[in-house]
Amino acid sequence: MFITFHSYKGGTGKTLLSVNLAMTLTAKGKKVCLLDLDLRAPSLSSTFNNKAPYWVNDYLSRLCDVENILTESTPDYINDGSLFVGLANPSTEAIREMSAKDRKWEMEALGRLLSLKDTLLNELGFDYIICDSSPGLQYSSINTIVVADIALVVTSVDRSDVAGTQRMLHDLYDLYEKKTGVIVNKVPQTVLSGKIPLKLDTHKLPLIEMVPCSCDILNSAGEYLFAFNNTQHPLNQSMDKIVNKIQNW
Ligand SMILES: Nc1ncnc2c1ncn2[C@@H]1O[C@H](COP(=O)(O)OP(=O)(O)OP(=O)(O)O)[C@@H](O)[C@H]1O
Ligand SMILES: [Mg+2]
Numbered sequence: 001m002f003i004t005f006h007s008y009k010g011g012t013g014k015t016l017l018s019v020n021l022a023m024t025l026t027a028k029g030k031k032v033c034l035l036d037l038d039l040r041a042p043s044l045s046s047t048f049n050n051k052a053p054y055w056v057n058d059y060l061s062r063l064c065d066v067e068n069i070l071t072e073s074t075p076d077y078i079n080d081g082s083l084f085v086g087l088a089n090p091s092t093e094a095i096r097e098m099s100a101k102d103r104k105w106e107m108e109a110l111g112r113l114l115s116l117k118d119t120l121l122n123e124l125g126f127d128y129i130i131c132d133s134s135p136g137l138q139y140s141s142i143n144t145i146v147v148a149d150i151a152l153v154v155t156s157v158d159r160s161d162v163a164g165t166q167r168m169l170h171d172l173y174d175l176y177e178k179k180t181g182v183i184v185n186k187v188p189q190t191v192l193s194g195k196i197p198l199k200l201d202t203h204k205l206p207l208i209e210m211v212p213c214s215c216d217i218l219n220s221a222g223e224y225l226f227a228f229n230n231t232q233h234p235l236n237q238s239m240d241k242i243v244n245k246i247q248n249w
Helices: 014-027 056-060 092-099 102-122 139-147 159-174 215-219 234-247
Strands: 004-005 031-038 070-072 082-086 126-132 150-155 179-187 208-213
Touching: 004 014, 004 139, 014 031, 014 082, 014 126, 014 150, 014 159, 014 234, 031 070, 056 092, 056 102, 102 126, 102 139, 126 139, 139 159, 159 179, 179 234, 208 234
Parallel strands: 004 126, 004 150, 031 082, 031 126, 150 179, 179 208
Antiparallel strands: 070 082
C-alpha cells in the first residue's frame, strides 16, 4: 500500500507524521519504505543518513534502479519489522535543479513513480510505502497523489489552511477519487478537552484524527522520531489510531 502525506500549506506536520507513521508500522512487524518526495525542501536527510549511492532524484531522472536509493534504517530495538528510507538530495544545486523541472519531466517522473511503487510492493515485498511530499498544488505533489492508494492531508487549525484544504479536496482529490483522510494537527489541548470549541467548519472534511499540539514536540527542535520511545505520548496514541484507520479502510 502506498500512502502519501500532503497539505495545502507548508509546515503542517507532514514530515513529522510520515516518519512516525513509518516507525509505528515498522514496530508492528511490517516492511516499510519511507520516501522523501519533497524534492524542493528535503527533510529526511537530517534524520537519516544516506548510505545508498543514489538519491530519489536520481531514480526519477532514470539514473539508477530502486535498490540503489534505499538505506536500511531499522532501529536496533525493533525485531520483526524493517524500515528502509529513500532520501531526496538536500544540496542547493539539486534543489535548484528540481525546482527548474518542466511539465514534461514531471510527466516522466510520474511513470517512474508508478514503476517504483510496483517494484517496491510486488518485487521487493514491501508492505507499505510512506511518502513525504511537498505542500501545495505543484506537479510533483500531484504525482504522489495520483500514485497513492491513500492520501493523508494534514492541516493546522488555521482558518485559511482549513479553507484551502477544503477547496483542494473538492477541486483536485474528488477528481482522482482517492481514499482521502484529513488529519488536523497541532490542535490546542483546550479544544481537545472540549473546554473551547473548534471554531472551524471541519465537518465537511473527511477527518480521521486530531493530533494534539505538543510542547514536547516543539522542544525536541525537529526531532522527527521524537515520540517513538515514549509509548504513552499522545502522538503515539494518534499514530495508533491512524494505523487502525489505514488497516481497516
Ligand atoms: N503536533 C505537533 N505539536 C507541536 N509541534 C508540531 C506538531 N507537529 C509538527 N510540529 C512541529 O511543526 C514544525 C513543522 O513540522 P513538519 O516539518 O513536520 O511540517 P511539514 O508539513 O513537513 O513542513 P514542510 O511543508 O515545510 O515540509 C516542526 O517544528 C514540528 O516539530
Ligand atoms: Mg516536510
